[in-house]
Structures are given as C-alpha cells and as structure tokens.
Amino acid sequence: MAYTLAAFSEALQLIFADFNFLYIILGALLGVVFGVIPGLSAPILLSLLIPLTISMRFDSALLLLGAALGGTTFSGAITSILFGVPGTANNIATTLDGFPLAKQGRATEAITAAATASVFGTIFGNFILLLLIPGLSKIVVAFGPPEIFWITMLGIFLISIAARESMFKGLLSGGIGLLLSTHGYSTATGLLRFTFGVAYLWNGFGVLTVTLGLFGIAEVINLILGRNKIADSAVDLPIKGSIASGFLFTAKNFPTVIRCGIIGMVVGIIPGAGAGIADTVAYVSAKKSSRNPESFGNGNMIGVIAPESSNNAKDAGAMVPLLAFGIPGSLATAIILGAFILHGIQPGPKMLTEYLPSSMVLVLAVFFSGILSSVFGVAGLPIWKAVTKIPASYLFVFVIGVSTLGVYGTNSNAKDVLVVFLFGILGYVMIRYSFNRVALILGLVLGPVAESSFLRALQISEGNYAVFFRSSICIALVVLMVGYAFWPAIKARMRPGREAK
Amino acid sequence: MRKKLLVCVLLSLLLLSFAACSQSSQQAPAQTGDAVGEQPAETVNPAIDGYPKKNIELICPSAAGTGFDALSRKLAEVLPKYLPDEVTIFVSNLNSGGGSEGWTKAYGADADGYTLLLYGIPDSLIAQELYERPYDIKEMTPLAGLTYEPTTCLAYIDSDVNTLDELMEKAKTKPVVYGTSGAGGSTHLEALVTTTVLDIPARFVHFSAVPEIITSFERGETEFLSISLPTSLMWISEEKAKPLVVFAKERQKELPDVPTIYEVEGVTQEQADKLSDIQQYRRAVWAPPGMDPELQALLTDAIQKSVTDPDFAAWSEEVGRPITFVPGTEFGTFVESMYDNHSAMMDVYRDAIVN
Known part of the structure; x- marks a missing residue:
C-alpha cells in the first residue's frame, strides 16, 4: 500500500510538473472532437497518435494517450443526444432517451446531466480503481471462463428487456447479432466458420463498422427516404436556464449514478465486453428499478445519466486486467498496450511493480481527461447549437463522409466501406420495422466472448457442466438473472397484497 | 430533391474512389526475370539502378501494438539510413484473416523492392497448409532472418x-x-x-x-x-x-x-x-517472389547494417528480443527444412484442431 501511495504521489507530481498538464488538455480536446464525430473513435485517435508518441518521453506519451482515451467516452454522448447517432460505441444506450429529450427541446439539460454523470462516473471508477490496485491480480483471477460466461449471458438476457419494441423483436435482433459474431476464426476451436471463401470474413464483422452502418448510415437513409421529417433532425437547443437543472438532476439521482458506476466497473473488467455493454446494462438496470419504466425511450433523463455514469466508470474497470496482467479490456486499451511495447516496456505484471508510477500516470490521465472532456462538452454548448442549425442535407454528407473515412482509416480496407453501407441498409430496414439495433450490436460484441468462455469452461472441466456453478460469483450472477426475469411478476403479486392491507 | 441527388452522387463517388484504391493493390506479380533477360549486357541492372526512387511499404500481417508491429516500426525507422537513397518506409498492418491479407498482398506484389513484409515462421507456414491460403511462403524471397x-x-x-x-x-x-x-x-x-x-x-x-x-x-x-x-x-x-x-x-x-x-x-x-x-520461432523480412538477386543482396546488406546499428541494438536489448541475423539466401534453405519438419506433423495439427 505504501508503494502504491508513493507511485500515486510520483505520478501526480509528474502530471503537474513543467507543462505536462497540457498533454492532458490536448488529449482531452482531441478526444472530444473524435468522440463527437460519428465514425471517429478512441481506437482511431489512438492509432493516429501512436506514431507521434514514439519520439516522446514515455510518461508524456502515456499522458497524451490516456487523455485521448478518457476524452472520447463522454463526448460521444453529445451526438447521441443531438442527432440520435452514437458518437462512439460507448454511447449507444444514451441515444435511447437522449435523442427524444433533444426533440423536446431539453438537449442542453440532457448534455449537462450526461456531463455531470460522466464526471461522477469517472471519479467513482478511478477512486475504486486506485483502492483496488494493491489487490488487482486477485480480482482478475476470480473471473475465470464460467464467471465470464454468466456475465455475458446476463448481458444477452438483458437485450430482451432492454427492447422498447416487442421482446420477440429484441431477442430476434440479438440473435442476428449473435449469428453475425460467428463469422471468421474462432480461437477456441481454431476453425474458420461461415467465411464462404471470402478472406474479409476471416476476422468477422468489426463492431465499429456495424455500429456506424446501423446507426450513422441507416439514419441518413431514413431521412433521405423521408421516413422522418428532416426538421426532426435539427433540434432547437435552448441554452438559458438548463445547465443548472441538468447538473441538479444528476446530483439528486446520485445513488443511481453510483449503482451504474459499479455496473460499469464490473463490465469493464471483462475483456472485450466494454463498449456498448456497460451503458446498456446500466440503462436496463435503471429502467427496471424505475417507478416509471414506460417513460424510458420517450425522454427520461435517468436514461441519459445511467449509461453515461456507467461507460465512464467502465474505462477504470478496463484498466484492471490491463494493469494486472496486460490483458486489454477493449480495442482502445489494446492500442495503448502497443505504446508500451513501442517504448520497450512489455505489458504484464511489471505494470503493478516496476512500472507502477507509469501505470498511475495512465490512470490519472484518463481521470483528469474524463473530467475535462465533460467541462469542454458543456462549455461547447454554443458550438453544438450551431451544429444543429446546419441544414440536414449537409449533415448527411458529413455523416456519410466521416463514417466512410472512419471505417476505412481503422484498417485501410475498402471492403469495410462496402460493409458499412450494407449494414446501413439493414439498419434502415430495422428502423422501418421497429427492430432493436442496440440488441444486434450487443449480440455481435458478446457472442464471441460468450462462446469462447463456454467452450473454455467445458475444456477445463472435461465436459462437466457443473463448472458453471463452481463459484459464488457464478451463483450470484444466475440469481441476478433469474431475479431480473421474475421481479416484475413478483412485484405485481406483492402489490395487490399491500393494497389490501 | 436536388439535395438528395447531391448526396447520392457524393456517395457513389466515395464508393468508386475506394473501389479504385482496392483494385490498384491487386495487380499481378511483375515478370522481372524476362525484363532482365532483354537488357544489353553493358547496362546497369535496372532492378537496382536508382533504387529506391519512392517510399517503401513494409507489410506487417499483425495488428498495431504487437511485438511484430514494434519490430517492423523500428526497422522502418532505421533501414532508410542504409539504403542508397533515404526514402520513407511506412508500416501497413494488414492482419485480416489471421495475417492472410498481408501475406496475400506481398505475394502478389511486384518484386521491385517497394513492398516488403516482416513476419515469422512456422505458424504462417502451418496456417498456409491448414487453411489453404492463396500464397506460398516458400516462393517468397527471404531477405533476412532476424530472430531465433x-x-x-x-x-x-x-x-x-x-x-x-x-x-x-x-x-x-x-x-x-x-x-x-x-x-x-x-x-x-x-x-x-x-x-x-x-x-x-x-x-x-x-x-x-x-x-x-x-x-x-x-x-x-x-x-x-x-x-x-x-x-x-x-x-x-x-x-x-x-x-x-x-x-x-x-x-x-x-x-x-x-x-x-x-x-x-x-x-x-x-x-x-x-x-x-x-x-x-524465426522472425524474418521477406520480399515478393522472383526478386532480382542483386536487389535481394542490396536489401539483405541494408537490413544487416540496420540491425547492428547502435540505436537498433539498444532497442532490441531493451525489449528483450535479441537479434540473430541470418542472410536471406541461407534463410531460404532454413524455410524449406522448417516446412518439411512441420509437413510431417500436419495430420496431427489437423486432427487436433478439427477435434
């Protein structure tokens, strides 16, 4: 513990020495820009920054990269709220109530509430992370394949109750996502599946490509074909008097923010399950515990603060496997690991011993950037207002251009561009027939994690299914899932009894 | 209506431009051998005359941030110093299909010294046999073995x-x-x-x-x-x-x-x-099949000088990946024997993976 505190103090001194804090400001600003623009995301920004950081001092590079990572998470909520297009995969659930709120003229309040929740989520997540650092490796060891399998099952199960539309359509959409996740190479079996001789499919469908197609391109097609009025996309943004109410709303709902922060931390720990899951699970949790669940999806402010608190705390959760064992929790943290390697540092257990001060620098960069980006997000309200006044037809070109370049820039693969448009068409069909696009993304993200955890668990137990109930974590997750399924019925049964009394 | 038309036109232009980019990377390998045969004896070998005139692509069939990526980027940084002209070497991470994308591109590229690849064996050799990939590493031109x-x-x-x-x-x-x-x-x-x-x-x-x-x-x-x-x-x-x-x-x-x-x-x-x-495991630098021997020797020599450069040596020491240099011509023989050894095990691999 003493060593942890010494490393923490060393990292803090470094951040405030010379002009080092400027790296955090720069990283947070870039993060906000890349988060706001649909198609640009933390992995793309980090990929662009890594070559620039090779010649920098390692700690300076970590400050810039950590700040860039922390900066994108909240800012993606701005586009989710204003245009109904998630700025990043972290903000998919924020769209569900953020966009309806913007349509009601409450965009300023929603953005401020989201920013405040993000700050709380960041502070909470990183505070817990700092407390956990001495025992991080034990936490990671506690989550083996059966535990990870149940967490993914919980996520997939929540798809059905997350659906605003019918449960059948929610499950069907999630099922399509699961099917899409089976394309390509499976590390658990070593086999190539459903590739049809097409090399592109060996790596499966990229989450970024599918998200941009289903949300960005699909919304544009929907507007071009006139299913929605163009006027609907341009939101009149009242500025006066709403900032304080957004802040106060979040402060009043502090317990929800903390509960969703815990959800984000736990989900962030699972490798590969961060983006899109932390926010959705928190959203569903908030909806289930609400006295007014039917208002969700129609502009309930809780539906904005729950995912935003969760996705910011998730960044801290993703640091747990990263720091304890060098296991990246997300694509963005995998790229940051690359920066460690490029600077001659092999990620792994040394990140908690020899390189602990550097690890602290990374954690603090994400922390300060998370706060700064929220401040930038609120300070930038006049700019966001101006953006909403841009004629929708210009925004179409912008969204198409940025989505296209965003997916092309990730892998330099022209086929990704074709695929993003194909998913755009699928997304339009899903909008038209009220299918759940979030559920599809969740299925796609969780499918490989669920499948490989399932197979690994059986490989460990030599086919004995009892392995899925081997620990108290497994049992707690199953109880939670059953509780979620039957709670409405139990609540309904209890209510008449109470009323009779 | 005009705005909708504008959007459609822009969209089509974007798609066409990307399709064009994609086409240009799928050209057939150059027949360098024939071209060399037609030259008068007194002229300088055109394969190395003025080389390099433009930037060089170093394909890394592994994702950004991996050990292969780090080694590729370090080599790309130091190698230009030892080429006749100091051009830029840029790294392309083409890792789709378990790296097949990178190997396929390098295999089909011109052996003119402007497309190189850094990766290792035997996993790529085994994958080529198990998954019937559209390239043959044995036909590639080995430039240098880097690690043992x-x-x-x-x-x-x-x-x-x-x-x-x-x-x-x-x-x-x-x-x-x-x-x-x-x-x-x-x-x-x-x-x-x-x-x-x-x-x-x-x-x-x-x-x-x-x-x-x-x-x-x-x-x-x-x-x-x-x-x-x-x-x-x-x-x-x-x-x-x-x-x-x-x-x-x-x-x-x-x-x-x-x-x-x-x-x-x-x-x-x-x-x-x-x-x-x-x-x-051996990491190596490769060029497309059929490279002119003089160009191969030039690049092998430049890579040898690069890996003994103090900057490179200090880096490899720091990351704990010592360099064991093997010239490309010797490494080719090594690839053949590695292939033969693993071919004998192929049925075992196939059974284990399928089961």
Missing part, C-alpha cells in the same frame, strides 16, 4: 512438477493440462509437438492470449505452457511460472540453469533432434 527463439516449456510456479521428467511421470496417472493462446496458434502447436513426439497424454484449454493462461494457472485450471524463450522470460522473472526445459541444442544464456531437451533423461537423441528442429 527456441521454445520453452513452462509450469505454474506452485506446481509440484519441476522438470520435464516429472511432467512425463505425472502424465502417466492423468493427462496434463496445457494452456494455449488459441487453437491452432503457435503455443498450441508447440505443445502439441512436444506431447506427440514424447507421447505425453495431455489436454488443452484454449485462451486468447498468454496473460490469460497465466491467470488460469493461478485458478488451477491449467498447469503448463509452451512458449518462445523471449516471451517466457517476463513470466519467469515475475515468478508466475518456472521453466522446465528449453528445446534447443545448447543451453541459452538467458536461462543458463535450465536444461536443454538433449539433457532430459528418457528422451532419445532422435526425439531431441526432432523437437529442437521444430520447436523454434
């Missing part, structure tokens, strides 16, 4: 097994459990070679990365791991795992107290020869 990484067998630090003898003894009562970083990946195939050649009953649990295997050690889910020597050093120094044996002809300076496979009782000379030949 013998395989090490590790056990969990708290395991009651301390030597390979004890591992073989333990397996007689119950199959031992190896963790791998993916079915069909190098850690799986290396463990498979050991257990097949030494007839050790074993089971495999497939994770997706080495750190996950180490955490599974701590949960008691797996106990052993076959891994390249440089990667093993970190887990040994962190006291998460202990080395049982190195599959090499001589003891390695990084692990002087760890016996080689030749020193293990109960392992025949023939088995040890087979294991030390197969259980090693």
